[in-house]
Amino acid sequence: xxxxxxxxxxDAPAGAVTSTGGTSAxxxxxxxxxxxGDRAQYGMCAFLAVLGGLLLFDAARIGHxxxxxDPVGPRPVPIIxxxxxxxxxxxxxxxxxxxxxxxxxxxxxxxxxxxxxxxxLGLLAAFFVLNAVLIEPLGxxxxxxxxxxxxxxxxxxxxxxxxxxFGLGLALATFYxxxxxxxxxxxxxxxxxxx
Amino acid sequence: MDNxxxxxxxxxxxxxxxxxxxALIGVTIGTAVGVLPGIGPAMTVALLLxxxxxxxxxxxxxxxxxxxxxxxxxxSTTSILLNTPGESSSVVTAIEGNKMAKAGRAAQALATxxxxxxxxxxxxxxxxxxxxxxxxxFAVSLGAPExxxxxxxxxxxxxxxxxxxxxxxxxxxxxxxxIGLIGIDKVTGQQRMTFGTxxxxxxxxxxxxxxxxxxxxxxLWVAAHLRRKAAGVIxxxxxxxxxxxxxxxxxxxLRGTAFGFPFGALPAGGAEIPTFLSYMTERKLSKRPEExxxxxxxxxxxxxxxxxxxxxxxxxxxxxxxxPTNATAAIMLAxxxxxxxxPGPLLMEKQPxxxxxxxxxxxxGNTMLLLLNLPLAPAWAKxxxxxxxxxxxxxxxxxxxxxxxxxxxxxxxxxxxxLGMVGFALRRFGLPVLPLIIGVILxxxxxxxxxxxLQLSGGDLSGLVGGPVAWVCFAIIALVLIWPLxxxxxxxxxxxxxxxxxxxxxxxxxxEVMA
Numbered sequence: 001x002x003x004x005x006x007x008x009x010x011d012a013p014a015g016a017v018t019s020t021g022g023t024s025a026x027x028x029x030x031x032x033x034x035x036x037g038d039r040a041q042y043g044m045c046a047f048l049a050v051l052g053g054l055l056l057f058d059a060a061r062i063g064h065x066x067x068x069x070d071p072v073g074p075r076p077v078p079i080i081x082x083x084x085x086x087x088x089x090x091x092x093x094x095x096x097x098x099x100x101x102x103x104x105x106x107x108x109x110x111x112x113x114x115x116x117x118x119x120x121l122g123l124l125a126a127f128f129v130l131n132a133v134l135i136e137p138l139g140x141x142x143x144x145x146x147x148x149x150x151x152x153x154x155x156x157x158x159x160x161x162x163x164x165x166f167g168l169g170l171a172l173a174t175f176y177x178x179x180x181x182x183x184x185x186x187x188x189x190x191x192x193x194x195x
Numbered sequence: 196m197d198n199x200x201x202x203x204x205x206x207x208x209x210x211x212x213x214x215x216x217x218a219l220i221g222v223t224i225g226t227a228v229g230v231l232p233g234i235g236p237a238m239t240v241a242l243l244l245x246x247x248x249x250x251x252x253x254x255x256x257x258x259x260x261x262x263x264x265x266x267x268x269x270x271s272t273t274s275i276l277l278n279t280p281g282e283s284s285s286v287v288t289a290i291e292g293n294k295m296a297k298a299g300r301a302a303q304a305l306a307t308x309x310x311x312x313x314x315x316x317x318x319x320x321x322x323x324x325x326x327x328x329x330x331x332x333f334a335v336s337l338g339a340p341e342x343x344x345x346x347x348x349x350x351x352x353x354x355x356x357x358x359x360x361x362x363x364x365x366x367x368x369x370x371x372x373x374i375g376l377i378g379i380d381k382v383t384g385q386q387r388m389t390f391g392t393x394x395x396x397x398x399x400x401x402x403x404x405x406x407x408x409x410x411x412x413x414x415l416w417v418a419a420h421l422r423r424k425a426a427g428v429i430x431x432x433x434x435x436x437x438x439x440x441x442x443x444x445x446x447x448x449l450r451g452t453a454f455g456f457p458f459g460a461l462p463a464g465g466a467e468i469p470t471f472l473s474y475m476t477e478r479k480l481s482k483r484p485e486e487x488x489x490x491x492x493x494x495x496x497x498x499x500x501x502x503x504x505x506x507x508x509x510x511x512x513x514x515x516x517x518x519p520t521n522a523t524a525a526i527m528l529a530x531x532x533x534x535x536x537x538p539g540p541l542l543m544e545k546q547p548x549x550x551x552x553x554x555x556x557x558x559x560g561n562t563m564l565l566l567l568n569l570p571l572a573p574a575w576a577k578x579x580x581x582x583x584x585x586x587x588x589x590x591x592x593x594x595x596x597x598x599x600x601x602x603x604x605x606x607x608x609x610x611x612x613x614l615g616m617v618g619f620a621l622r623r624f625g626l627p628v629l630p631l632i633i634g635v636i637l638x639x640x641x642x643x644x645x646x647x648x649l650q651l652s653g654g655d656l657s658g659l660v661g662g663p664v665a666w667v668c669f670a671i672i673a674l675v676l677i678w679p680l681x682x683x684x685x686x687x688x689x690x691x692x693x694x695x696x697x698x699x700x701x702x703x704x705x706x707e708v709m710a
Contacts, residue, residue: 044624048366051373058388071654072646074380078387081376085369092362102363102625107413108232108277109583111422116623120418124591125612128411131595132608140596147595151588155418166585167592174596182249185603186596 038101045093052085123154139189140179144171198328205551209257209559214552217254218560221261226567228262229269230578233417233586236266237522241405242593244530245600252534253549257556259530260510263523264316264560267503268568269575271308275301275495276429276576284466284502287474291487291494296429298490306434307444307492308499309568314445315452315500316561319507322456323514324554327543330515334540339647340661344668346641349462349518351672354630361679367626370617371634374404381639382646394606399614401529403598404635407611408628409522410594412618414587419619421583434572444496447477451500458501459508462520466505473497507557514550515540518637525632 059078104112127150134143148167149160157163175195179186188195208214228234240259247255270285275292288308295304337345354364377388378398389395436444454469454476477493478484487494512518517538519525531538536546543550568575598611621628645659652658660669 038624041624044366044620044626047620048369051370055373055376055388058390062385062387070382070646070650072649074383074385074387077642077645078376081369081372084365085373088362088366088369092366095360095362100360100362102360104625105416105622107417108273109417109422110420112420114420116419117421118419120421121415121619124415124418128591128595128612128615129609132605132612135595135599135605135608140599144592144596148588148592151591152584155421155584155587156423157582157584157588163585163588167588170589170592174593178246178596178600182246184246184249184600186600187603 038096041096041102042093045089045096048085048089048092052082052089055079055082055085120154120156124151127151127154135189136187137189139191139195140186141168141171141175141191141195142189144174198324201547201551202324202555205548205553205555206558208253208548208552209555214254214257214556215559217258218261218556219563221258222265222560222563222567223261224258225262225265226269226564226575227265227578229266230272230575231269231581231586232273232579233413234590235270235409236262237405237526238409238413238590239266240523240526240530241402241409242590242597244402244405244526244533245597247530248533252531252536253552255530255534256527256549256553257560259523259527260553260557261560261563263527264503264506264557265564266523267316267506268309268312268564270502271312271495271499272305272568272572272575273579275304275308276431277579284470284505285499286467287470287498288495288502290474291491293429294488294490295492295495296431296490300490300492301429301431302434303436303440303492304490304495305431305572306436306569307440307496309434309565309572310436311444311448311451311496311500312503313561313565314448315455315502315504316507316564317558318449318452319456319459319504320554320557320561323507323510323557326460327511327515327554330511331540331543334516335544337540337664338661339644339651340659341664341668343641343644343648343659344665345462345516345518346637346644348668348672349520349633349637350630350641351675352462352520353633354627355675359625359627363624363626364630367621367628368630368634371631372638374399374631375635375638376642381643394602394604398639399610400601400607401526401532401636402601403607403610404614405526405529405632406594406598407614408618408621408631410590411611411615412622412628414590414594415615415619416622417583417587421587431573431576434569440492443492447473447493447497448500450476451497451502452504454497455501455504455506456508459505459520460511461508462512462518465521466502469501469505470498473501510554510557513538514542514553517542517640519633522629522632525629525636529636 055078059075059082062075062078106112127147130150131143131147134146145164145167148170149163152163152167153160175186175188178184179188209218224239225236228236228239239262243258243262247258267284271288271292274285274289275296278289278293292304292308295301350368354368355361373388375398377395379386379389379396386396451469451473454473455466458465458469474494474497477491477497478487481487481491481493483491509520509524512520513524513528517528517540519528528538531542536542536549594611594615595608598607599605601607618628620626621631648658648661649655650658652661660666
């Protein structure tokens with residue numbers, strides 16, 4: 001097990017004490033060790049601000065459409081949300097500036113001692129988009145097989161044939177069970193008439 | 196005893212071969228996903244949603260409820276054998292449970308968890324059957340302003356009470372509300388936030404949001420940090436308990452149930468707080484406090500009961516008010532909407548068979564879970580050895596299938612990836628997922644109720660604060676929002692970074708939701 005395995009005996013009861021008190025949590029968790037001044041958090045603030053700006057921009061475009069039936073109209077809610085998003089973005093940025101850190105999520109298979117593995121992420125996203133492109137022309141069975149085998153490869157599977165076979169098995173099983181059995185929308189694609 | 200007759204009636208409906216089959220499928224899948232890392236009940240229900248649109252709503256709900264309860268059982272297995280809780284609600288279980296397992300008492304820990312879950316689940320479901328109709332009776336009289344206030348309370352609760360940081364909770368909530376806004380305004384027909392994209396005019400389907408945030412976001416997050424060495428699993432035999440263990444377990448089970456149910460039923464409850472409370476109580480009351488931290492069975496029995504009882508409690512607001520208090524309930528509500536059923540107090544009046552069959556199925560499912568988990572625990576533990584590349588590739592595979600199946604348009608797959616990236620960012624920066632999903636599902640409803648209230652008052656803002664229920668809700672919201680300021684004035688909560696100004700240890704709060 002890695003250094004960052006949670007040690008609940010140490011952390012959780014401490015958290016429990018504070019949770020009953022309802023005041024403040026102890027940030028002694030290994031996860032928070034992304035370090036003080038995690039500057040990437042400003043990116044999240046920027047995202048919130050952009051989202052808020054988009055809402056306001058879009059709300060300005062909407063015409064006045066109030067009636068006695070609906071005195072509020074479609075505009076106030078996006079305007080309120082947009083303003084709240086901008087305010088939240090600022091407060092969030094202030095929090096980050098003061099050294100506030102959100103603890104990254106842990107999990108059974110998550111090892112936070114290393115940075116993000118961008119190569120794996122990029123490959124996964126690529127196979128994901130490939131599936132979106134191929135699903136209609138080639139059909140779910142083929143695109144799904146590629147998606148499964150490709151994702152497994154990206155995640156470190158080196159048994160290529162096995163990955164493809166598992167993928168094909170899953171794709172066929174889901175196609176017959178759901179598309180044919182339960183009338184779920186899955187395209188047959190080029191295999192139309194064969195499956 | 197009108198309810199009692201209804202319940203018996205529900206049993207009559209559930210005891211058909213098909214319904215029993217769906218209950219069995221549900222609890223089996225539920226236990227499996229509870230055990231499996233990376234997947235939890237909320238994600239599973241989201242993945243299965245599109246598939247179940249072809250089923251009878253009753254059968255699909257029976258299956259979902261089985262998954263919900265089953266996930267609670269399965270979660271304790273991982274906590275005890277791996278020391279890495281799969282769900283936030285089983286974080287506390289890991290404290291003593293894993294210590295017990297290391298001391299060679301894994302069998303007893305699993306047994307007290309499973310039997311305690313059964314006891315708490317049964318009592319909790321009984322309480323559900325008793326309390327829910329009363330809440331419905333009360334809720335039927337509520338008008339639009341009251342509903343609006345209750346929904347605002349749910350927003351405030353989910354973002355400010357459960358998470359580790361208020362500001363991060365609100366950020367997640369606002370992202371969810373913004374996503375919920377996308378599409379045609381139901382009252383005026385105006386397009387909002389669609390930017391001329393035809394596929395966005397109907398809004399983003401809740402399935403795509405849930406699958407994107409839970410399944411794709413989680414898979415991407417794990418993929419970026421995949422643990423290359425598998426964690427050690429403690430081998431286990433068949434769970435059993437001796438006389439002494441029974442004697443030490445039964446009181447914590449009952450006390451845990453008493454903590455869990457009310458917290459689950461609150462709009463801002465959840466399973467974390469009652470499990471912690473139960474743990475603290477057991478440690479205080481124990482005759483052998485020195486065993487705590489070294490594997491005290493009370494520390495497993497109490498919290499496990501609390502978390503199952505809170506699962507039952509969660510169903511009270513979900514069925515009576517249409518108000519989700521955790522992620523799985525939120526997605527089950529989305530399922531109801533997908534079938535064209537309107538969640539809320541009228542559900543029980545219009546669909547009594549559905550509601551009572553569902554409740555009866557919980558008793559049946561709970562019993563199945565005990566039978567499934569006690570003798571088969573070693574087999575479930577084997578699931579932990581599944582190769583991770585296949586597991587996460589499988590999640591992405593099913594996520595794509597489900598998201599495509601909703602509208603049969605590849606555009607949704609690209610949306611799914613984008614939402615997956617949002618989910619990734621939430622996990623990376625420690626933003627809780629629950630407020631987002633509640634925002635997406637309740638946001639449009641809250642807007643509708645708010646506008647309806649103002650319609651009644653002719654646009655006068657006073658229309659939003661009608662009735663004592665609304666007053667109470669606004670008072671609680673004010674309290675929740677002002678609380679950190681109070682903490683500041685009294686000089687506490689300073690100097691620790693505002694990132695941790697909420698209750699509870701951080702990891703659990705953000706985790707429940709992803710499950």
